[in-house]
Every structure is written in structure tokens, then in C-alpha cells.
Amino acid sequence: MAVANSSQYIDAYAQTFADLSEQSVAWLKQQRADALEQFTSTGFPAARDEEWRYTQISALAKTLFLPAQHSASIAVDAEWLKNYQLADAWSIVLVDGFFSAELSVLDGLPAGVVVSSLAQALAEPASAALLTDKLNQAVNFDENGFVAFNSAYFADGVWVHIPAKQVLAKPIQIVHVATQSAVAINTRTVIVADEQSEAQLIETFVGLEGAYVSVAIAEVFVGQNADVTLYKVQVESEKALHFGGTYVKQARDARFRHDNFALGGLLARSDVHTDLDQASECELNGLYLGVKRQHIDNHTRINHLKPHGISRELYKGVLDDKARGVFQGRVVVAEDAQKTDSQMNNRNLLLSNDAEADTKPQLEIYADDVKCGHGVTVGQLDEKSIFYLQSRCVDEETARNMLTFAFANEMVDKVKIKSLHDVILGQVLLRFPQEGIDKEWL
Template identity: 65%
Template sequence: MTTQTASRYTAEYSKIEAKLPGGLLPWLRELRNDALKQFSGRGFPSLREEEWRYTNVSSIEKNLFEPRLEPSDQQIDNDWLKNYRLADCWQIVLVDGYYSAELSNLAGIPKNVTIKSLNELLEADAEQVEPYFGKAVSIDEHSFVAFNTAWFGDGAFIRIPAKTLLDKPVQLLHVVTDPNRLAATRNLVIAESMAQAQMIETYVGVDQAYLSAAVTEVFVEPNADLTMFKLQCESEKAYHFGGTYVKQSRDARFSHHNFAFGSLLARSDIHVDLGHASECNLNGLYLGIKRQHLDNHTRINHLEPYAVSREVYKGVLDDRARGVFQGRVVVAEDAQKTDSEMNNRNLLLSNDAEVDTKPQLEIYADDVKCAHGVTVGQLDEKSVFYLQSRCVDEETARNMLTFAFANEMVTKIKQKSLHDLVLAEVLKRFPQQGITQDWL
């Protein structure tokens, strides 16, 4: 079935190929062609693939999502959009997959920092792009990466020069305005040696069915420090694939905070390759309600000695929602003195909610310290009873305990405007009785 859908997309591809960026660049044209062949031959991922065994994407096959071939001239409701614009941030806005200069705000960005539309840079100075494009993730990774490589229309290119400290985060705001739209974006983020920066990816869209397919390649060079946040709060009718693929050099530090709240079906990949004595922290929170399906796939590759990784993902599932966590840590033979910990904790609020969790450690070195832990359960009735004994009614007690479980991940956000936005999105998904944002 997936290959049938692939053939539909492949047939449509010939109509848009000439209008996709980079058509005059031999290296990009060849890569797109290879990606198209890869996708056409395999189709979308199927349940037969081990790393997709818990996520059925066949529902995507019911629609042929159409890409936009040029920037949108559609007016956006600014009152709605301002809810997702973060204060004290530079902003680069992508509408239906294309850069919008009108909606972006880069005033005051240091002159030596490059933040541009990937499409425009491919036309004006492709030599900046070629050394990085496709180097953090291959089209062989899986079909969604090949699909994105063939179909992407635009994206963001962000380079922070060596020894540069950005005093404000950069927000990359993805907005989808049309139903049945394919928004395929490709982003490159480079933090050069001893640079320090924060970046926030935010995904929002209209209350309709559409497909977001985004790939972000990240390069953290020696002694650089990069923190990234991802907030996915798209329409509950939408489909989302977002992959972040990271290469860390010696002594580099990388942190990622992933908040997955929206979409009918969403898949989030976070894959990191660690260099010598580098550090990586992955944190995540996924909240599923109704019939949402939220899949989180992480992979940490310890390739060289003395690297440290920490990972904590938490999930809350209600109604008939389903959550997936697949966390994999691979320690190469030469990666002695590795120190790695992984933890996944899940809270089920309904008898019909479900979570599939699969932590994996693959260790090929003999001098390492690695651990993982998983919990799946419901609220502790003793804790509920304790709060009731303090004059708290049962419903409020359950709300408070559920919120406290999730809020542990929210409190890790130190940037106030982002913290407040994530907190507001969390409270939307919890019963409001007994919880007031003003307390927090």
C-alpha cells in the first residue's frame, strides 16, 4: 500500500520538479533524484520496519498532500499568530514551507551571524550549503528523510560564527495555513567553535488535515554550546514528521527539549553523534488525548571516548491516545569511558490509553557506565488519598498530581516566554479545575 502512495507522489513530482530550489546545482539535483528513487522504491515506512513497528502511517495514504510551489500571499491572522511569537527572540517564519520576510524579525542580529532562507542561499551562495547538506543524516535513514530531501521547498540556514554568544534565542516558527498542504522544510544549523546559542522550533497550523515534514541538520563544532527546543502543537487533524540530526565535535555541548502536544499522528526523531568528551542532554514531554498517536524516537551514538549523555522523556496519555518511546544508545568499540543514562516514565490516565516503550543499550566497549529505566503506570492512589485527607477533592487531587508529573519537564525551560507558552499548552490538555496558571 505504501508503494502505491509513493507512485502517486512520484507521478506528481514531475510537475513540480522544475520549480524546486537548487535545480541548477548538480550535487543537489543528483541528491534529489537519489532520494526520489529511494522513496519510490520503498514508499512510506511500514510496520514491517523495526523502528516503525509501533506507528502505522497508512492514514497519510488517504490524502495526496500538495506542496506549495512559491511563497504564500495569503493573509495570516496576526492575532492568532502572536500567541506563538515569543518575546525577546529573533524570529524566522516559514509559511507553508516558505520563508516569509514580512513576518520574520531579525532586527539587531549580529552582522557576523547568518540567518537566511535556504532557498535564497542556494541561489546566491550555494557553497555555504553544500558542505553540510545531507551530512548529518542520509537518505538511507528512512523513507521520510528521503521524502523530505526530494520535496523540500525552503527552510532556514543558521550559522553562528566561532566565539559568538547570542544573547537572545532564535525562534524558527513553522506555520501551515492551508488544508491538505504539504509543508516540507529543510533546515541547517551550524554552531562554530566556542559559539553559544539557543534555538526554538515551533510548529503550528490551521485546524485542518495537512502534513508537516521537516528535517533539521545540526552541527556543533569543538567547544560550542547549543541548546534547542521543539514545541509541536499543531492541529489535532494534522500529521507531523520532524527529524533533528546532530553531529557533535570534540568537547561540544548540546541540549534538546522536545514538547510533543499536537497532531493526530506525529513522529519525532532526535539522533545525535557524539565526539570526544562531548556532552548531550535530551529531555522530552509528550501529552496525548482523544485518539492522538505520538511517537518519539531517539538515538545517541557514542562514537569516541569520554562522552556523556543524559536522557529523560515523560509521557501522559488519556482517552484512547497512544504514546511511543524508542530510545537507543549505541556505544562504539572505541568509545571507552562513556557515561550514559536514559529514563522513560509514563502516566496512563485512562484504561484505553496505551504506551509502547522500548529502551535499548548496544555496548561494544568494555569500560563504560550505562543505565536505563522505564516506568508505566497510573496515579498513585496513596498520593490521591493523602491530598484528599488535606481537604482536596478527588478530581482536583488527580489533576494536581498529573500536572506535577508533567511540569517537571516544563520547569527545565529558563526562557520565560517559551516557558509560559509551553505551560499554557500543557494546561489546555489537563482539566482546569484546581489549577490556575497564576500560581505557577
């Protein structure tokens, strides 16, 4: 018996499921079936679930978002896409969740490095074999209803494999473009960086005008002593819903950094979970900007499973108008994870009386010899700083804009890929009052 908010989806997706199941190899067919069973019994997450109490997903029940269709003619202007697609990266483009060879730029990848459509990879016995112990291994579909939904119904996505000791000279960008309206775009990404490799990857989510829902689940495996930086730039359309999950498994001594820019969408949620093995390190950064009636949710979980792990987390939010931002950050230090060093911070800037920030840092510590801290602030612009700038000739409005921008720019400045930095900077400036902010001077 399906729960209310998912039964209409299960009915409407029956044919899609049958088709996908038909195309899948045996193990994947089984996974899809199990995921569907899970989705049937739990449905989409409900507000009674503590992890979802701030996330209102009633829009999914009100509108039935049908599966996005693979369209032969591409409604994406390559010139327009250049605003997001980096010229100095290898890029793989998904249009409405389906791989577009035409828009992707993958020439010159080093031998052994694979960046491909996930559907194609699963159709090839050799690469499918590599995926058997990866897909649904960094996250399981019992994690939540969106993961179950995604696992049952994803049609395509991205498969990235970076072999051992490979140090990539350029970043790899995964560009998700949404062109259709009233559809659900379900993508799955699997990134495997083998031992001692180094890579920077970017996931960009961008949409045209439409109201669509994007469900994007990524699994990342960072091998022993490998170093992976993953940027997420979420600039979905104003009417879009975005449910993203990034689930990471770090091997011993692995380093993982995630920079999460949550700027678009009407309702956008991002979950980032990482499991740290012995002496592995992670850095989670985030910037969420909410204007108008945007609701932006960020949930992170850092699981220190083994000793000597280090985690650093800083999420900053700027909320204006009637926007709402949520930060739920959880750090779990297992009994075995002695000498863990963890610091979590969340800072929120409210620009309007109607804006809201909900922040909930949680530390769960089962080891007894650890260094863990967290700090949270929710505040307005500092009057002392405004006066300081005024005393330096800057008018009050510009001072406010400068300080708002500066607050956000701390996160933008961490981005060391120049072309990406400029894209993000442009997107941040688009969303905020910028009277008096001169980009050329930055």
C-alpha cells in the same frame, strides 16, 4: 518500480521536482535526484520496518497530500501568531513551508550571524558553498522514506549559521505555520554553530484547523566546545500529521540539549539522533501528551562514537482517552567510546484504560568500560500521593489534576526561557483537565 504508498506521490510531485531541480545548483540537483531514487525504491516507511512498527502511516496512502504552494497573500494573523512567536527572540517564520519576510523579526542580529531562508541561501553562491558539506551530511536520505521524500522535494526551510565564539544574547526561533489543508509541507533546516559558540534555538510547529502533513527535517552541527540548546514545540493542528527528524552531529567537547514538546497533531512522530564525539555531552528531554485519538511517537538515538561522552535522556508521556504514545530510545556505544556515561529514562502516565504506552529502550554497548543505565515506567497516578493531597484539603479530582500536571510540569520547568516556558505551560494546560490548577500560583 515505485512501492505502492509512494508512487502516487512521485506522480503528483513530478512537476514540483522538475521545478526544484531546475533551480538547484549542480550538487543539490544530484542530491535531489539520488533522494528521489531512494524514495522511489523504498517509499514511505512500512510497519515491517522495526523502527516504524508502531507508526501507522496509512493516512498518507489514503489521502494524497499535494505540495504546499507558496501563496502571495499571507493568511496568518500577526496577532494570533503572537501566541507562539516570542517577543524576546529573533524569529524566522515559514508559512506553509515558505519563508515570510513580513512575519519574521530578524533585526539586530549580531554581525556574522545568519538566519535566513534556506532557498535563498542555496541561491547565493557564497552561502550555497557553505552548505555543500552540511546539507544531507547529518542525515542521509537512506535513513528513512521521510528523509528521502524531504530531500527530494523540500522547497524552502531555514539556514542558521552562528560563527565561532559567538554567544547569542537572545534565542532564535523558527516558527512553522501551516495554513493550508490537504497539503504536504516539506521543510529543511540546517543549523551550524561553529566552535565555542553558544546559542538557544526554538522550533515551533503550529497549524490552523487543517489536515495537512508536515515533514520537517533539521540538521544541526555543533562545533567543538560549542553549546546549543534546541527546543521543539510541536503544537500542530488536531488533524495534522507531523513527521519530524532532528539529526545532530556534535564535535569534540560540544554540548547539545534538545527539549522536545510533542503536544499536537493526530499522528506525530519525532526522531532525534545525535552523534557524540570525544567528551561531548547531550541532554535529550521530551514531553508527549496524548488525548482523544492522538498517536505520538518519539524515537531517539544517541551514538557515542568516541570516549568520555555523557548523555542524559528523560522522556515523559501522559496519555488519556484513546491516545497512544510510543518511546523508542536507542543508545549505541561504539567500541572506541570508553568511559561513556549514559542514562536513559522514559516514564509514562496512563490516565485512561484505553490509553496505551509502548516503550522500548535499547542499549547497544560495544565498549567494555562504560556506565550506562536505563529505566522505564508505565503507571497510573499514585494513590498515596492522591491521599496525601486530600489530607491537605485538596479534593480528589483536583488532586488528580495537580498530580497529572506536576508530572508533565517537571519537563516544562526545565525550560529556562521565561517567555517560551509560559507558551509551553499554556499549551500543556490547554490539553489537560485543569479544574483546581491555578496558573497564577505556580
